[in-house]
Amino acid sequence: MAKILVIDDERSIRNTLKEILEFEQHKVELAEDGKKGLEMAKSMNYDIIFSDIKMPEIDGMDLLHALINDGIETPIVMISGHGNIETAVEAIKIGAFDFIEKPIDLNRLLVTVKNALDKKNLVTTTKTLKKKVDNKYQMIGQSPAIEHLRDMINRIAPTDARVLITGENGTGKEVVARQIYALSNRSKAPFVEVNCAAIPSELIESELFGHEKGAFTSAIKQRIGKFEQADGGTLFLDEIGDMSLSAQTKVLRALQENEISRVGSDKNIHVDVRVIAATNKNLKKEIEEGNFREDLYHRLNVIPIHVPSLKERIEDIPLLVEYFCQLIGNEHGKPARKFTDEAVQYLQTKEWTGNIRELRNVVERLIILGSDPISLADVELFGGMS
DSSP: OOEEEEEOSOHHHHHHHHHHHHHTTOEEEEESSHHHHHHHHHHSOOSEEEEESSOSSSOHHHHHHHHHHTTOOSOEEEEESSOOHHHHHHHHHHTOSEEEESSOOHHHHHHHHHHHHHHHHHHHHHHHHHHHHHHHTOOOOOSHHHHHHHHHHHHHTTSOOOEEEEOOTTSOHHHHHHHHHHTSTTTTSOEEEEETTTSOTTTHHHHHHOBOTTSSTTOOSOBOOHHHHTTTSEEEEETGGGSOHHHHHHHHHHHHHSEEOOBTOOOOEEOOOEEEEEESSOHHHHHHTTSSOHHHHHHHTTEEEEOOOGGGOGGGHHHHHHHHHHHHHHHHTSOOOOBOHHHHHHHTTSOOTTHHHHHHHHHHHHHHHSOSSBOHHHHHHHSOOO
16 A cells, blocks of 8 residues: 655645545545645655646646655655656656656556555665665774775775775775765766686686677677676776786786677777776786786776774774674664673784684674674584684
8 A cells, every 4th residue: 555645736636536536545645736735745754646738826847846845755746637758758857757748647646656665665675675775784883994095995986097006904995985886976886896806717818808699609699798797887806916917917908998899799889987996916927927917907007095903993892793793683673782891802912813804704604693782602602712
């Protein structure tokens, strides 16, 4: 059942729509003019708003402008007995969900209601998923090291400069990359991630640049590579220190010329991609050993960012423990668990070779196996730390 607002200065139209929509088990509220409708739309949450165009006080187009400018995301359907293509196009451009003419066709009305509800449900689902993703990639901490990192991210995010993120395993390099992306001018465009260490060297070029059908034995159809998928957005090359030299050569060309070519094709394809790379390796040492191209290193290392290890930000452990308790509780559909002060203080004395990732695993293990609140004895018994 949906909650629907009908705004129309004709009583017969209001009552007809109310009768039809209530027969379909929807809850309907009525407004006799644009002024009253605007007040109701701003003060209550509706699933759909139907608005006439020709009305006293405030007409439908002004009402539509006001609702869109106020950030109301409810699907708004414009209705009019004076409908024409120009008015319909203008309404849709402003932000209306749909436009229907009087006399209103019953089937057209019911299809519009179904489509509007589908859209609203999709928007709600998308927001929920985005919130979950955003929560997963939060940067937690107030230490000087993490505040410096935040400052760097805020400075470089709005630019298109390439970034090379370094740091030990488990420090949160992907979190940094996603923070840069979220604060960038490309945040509405794709964020495409490639784990260079997880892809066999013989497949990395196909993964990055795509291939044409028949380019090699298993190429049974054309494939669009990650560079093309990220066009207009951001490409995150994780563990780039593990990329093969042949793939490095192609990546260098793509960065130099903003062009790629699929495996098995001579055609050049223009791409507009911001590249963020990350590695836990010492790339200067890899260059000396002949494993990494120096010219590619300089192309990637426009803005270097080092992510501090957990031992460099011990004072953040209490906040991280609290955050992981909340996050894991949400994942399991249970209230967040608590740690005693003694348990948290003990965690601050340990050597976290796996950094943030290891700490999260330990917190989850203790939530599952420990008492409530989680005590020092629980940490010593189940923490799995020497």
